[in-house]
Amino acid sequence: xxxxxxxxxxxxxxxxxxxxxxxxxxxxxxxxxxxxxxxxxxxxxxxxxxxxxxxxxxxxxxxxxxxxxxxxxxxxxxxxxxxxxxxxxxxxxxxxxxxxxxxxxxxxxxxxxxxxxxxxxxxxxxx
Numbered sequence: 001x002x003x004x005x006x007x008x009x010x011x012x013x014x015x016x017x018x019x020x021x022x023x024x025x026x027x028x029x030x031x032x033x034x035x036x037x038x039x040x041x042x043x044x045x046x047x048x049x050x051x052x053x054x055x056x057x058x059x060x061x062x063x064x065x066x067x068x069x070x071x072x073x074x075x076x077x078x079x080x081x082x083x084x085x086x087x088x089x090x091x092x093x094x095x096x097x098x099x100x101x102x103x104x105x106x107x108x109x110x111x112x113x114x115x116x117x118x119x120x121x122x123x124x125x126x127x
Contacts (some may be wrong), residue, residue: 039099047107061073
């Protein structure tokens with residue numbers, strides 16, 4: 001069954017693909033290396049996906065509701081997102097429960113998925 005990717009379902013395709021990739025990387029990291037690598041991949045993937053949701057939410061609010069001062073709204077949300085992400089990463093790294101390699105791989109799931117979807121779309125279109 002072929003799924004058509006368009007503007008209406010692109011976000012869902014990216015999220016589902018990223019969740020699948022995160023699960024695969026976590027299982028592969030656990031099976032091939034250690035539990036710490038698998039946990040790192042899960043932690044990084046969850047942070048990446050949560051950031052992707054957060055960015056989308058902020059952009060929808062800015063473009064849909066048009067706040068009075070969109071630039072200030074976007075900057076404050078950016079600083080909040082960056083601060084929360086930094087705190088999470090600090091606690092994850094200092095806890096000792098997670099592998100840094102697994103964390104870095106997990107943080108890359110959205111980027112890897114977007115690149116794969118871009119290549120798929122380009123090859124499907126004959127380019």
